[in-house]
Amino acid sequence: MPVSDALLSTVTEALAELMTSVSVCDDRVLDRDIADQWLETTSLLLNRLSPADRRTLSGLLRDTARRRPVGEWRDDLLRIPEEFGLDDDPHELYCDAAADLVRRLVKAVRGSDPATELPGRPGRVLADLVREHGALHRRTERLLGPGVPGGVPCGADTGPCAAPRGARCDGCDTPPDDPADRPDWLARGAAAALAALRGADPEAPVPGPGPVRRTRFHSRRLFLETVVGLADAELALGQEPRIPPETGADGIEEYLENLPYDTAAAGRIGGLPDGVLRLDAVDSGAVWTVTVTDGAPGWTATATATGTATAARVRVQGSAGDLLLFVRGRHRPGHPKLRISGDRGFLDRWLAATAR
Incomplete structure (x- = not known):
């Protein structure tokens, strides 16, 4: 059902007024913790919009602000798109965040005993974690890119690597035999997957095990899988995972959104x-x-x-x-x-x- 320009403008104006009022409200009028919870929830809801919708809303909010007289209130309204991340591209942000987490994961497993058990996953060890994430990276790259540079892709998705003896294969899901080589194998696969994600249109149709079958599904999935994978490694190594509230919430929602498709x-x-x-x-x-x-x-x-x-x-x-x-x-x-x-x-x- 089409939405009229008048309705869209009115709803945007109401949203802008409410968000700004809550942001600047004196804590004697509204408890600051409650205000922050409202604003955080609003931000989470807005983050679910597609990049195109976020850009559209950002423009509408700025148009609303510009209709106000010059002054402090107008300035507060103009800050809404930036403060709520509407000018940021979620796809690119997911790629950047995933790259940082992969570096931490590689650092965590480098030099660690591959046979170290994963406390939250009975029967699984660090070597399994590396293999699973390396395979995820390579499947993602194969969905989006023509091939992995720098190695000899054997073409095998599972089973023994079919690359010539002595050649480095980055194109299949089989990690190197030598445990010392596996962290670099993990890092190379992640770099190739992220390069493919960054080079693709976030809205381009791409197969995926969920309701959003577009490129941006895979940047979010890679990030959140790495959040959990890093937590697996940290728990195995006796460290305490620290997952920010907004990341935890995003992960829960992504899990629930995709569950019906499992x-x-x-x-x-x-x-x-x-x-x-x-x-x-x-x-x-x-x-x-x-x-x-x-x-x-x-x-x-x-x-x-x-x-x-x-x-x-x-x-x-x-x-x-x-x-x-x-x-x-x-x-x-x-x-x-x-x-x-x-x-x-x-x-x-x-x-x-x-x-x-």
């Missing part, structure tokens, strides 16, 4: 009883409710905790980062950073159904 998990979820799983981020006030009805999951996100907790069959509380590690199976029920109340049997069945 055919194996969808089949297992089909056997679950009806119920509601509630996730409460204690550091930001964000709430996610996952409702299973007739074997199909659906989810919603709200800004702050409300009285709906009593409707949940089971409730899990923790920081957004710890909740991300929980839904991804790294933190299990009973972890000291989580607080769980309600039907543990339903929660156990949900975790078993969604396990990867």
Whole structure:
């Protein structure tokens, strides 16, 4: 249904006035913590827009500001697009953030014992982590680019490498035999994947296991997979992962958005009883409710905790980062950073159904 220019202009103006009022409001009128939660939630919602929509909204907000008389209020309105990141390209930001995390991951595994167990993944070790992420990078690059420069791609997606003896193969998913060479193999694959992502149109159609089958799906996926992979490595090495609230929230939402497209998990979820799983981020006030009805999951996100907790069959509380590690199976029920109340049997069945 088309939206009239008058409606779009009015809604933009109302949004600008509200966002600016909350930003500059005296804490004697509005509690600063509450104001910050509202603004953070608004920012998260705006970040879901496509780059094109973000640019459009940025222009509309600036047009709204320019219609105001010159002065302090007009200046505050003009700062909204920058303060809420509307001028930033999420695709490029994801690529930059992923590059930084990959460097940290490579540094973490370099010189570490490849047989070190991953605490959140029974039966898996650091060598498996390197192989999985190297394979992810190469699959991403193959979707977007013609080939990996600097090596001899063997063309094998799985199984033994078919490159000539002595040649360096960067084009398949098989890591080098020598553990000392694997961190560099990981770094090369990531560099090739990120170069392909940066060189592609974010809105170009690209296959993907989720609702957004465009290039930008893969930059977000690579970043968030590296967030969890780095946490895996840090936990294995006795370090404490530090995942910012906004990153944890983004990871939870990406996981829930893609879950219905995981055919194996969808089949297992089909056997679950009806119920509601509630996730409460204690550091930001964000709430996610996952409702299973007739074997199909659906989810919603709200800004702050409300009285709906009593409707949940089971409730899990923790920081957004710890909740991300929980839904991804790294933190299990009973972890000291989580607080769980309600039907543990339903929660156990949900975790078993969604396990990867």
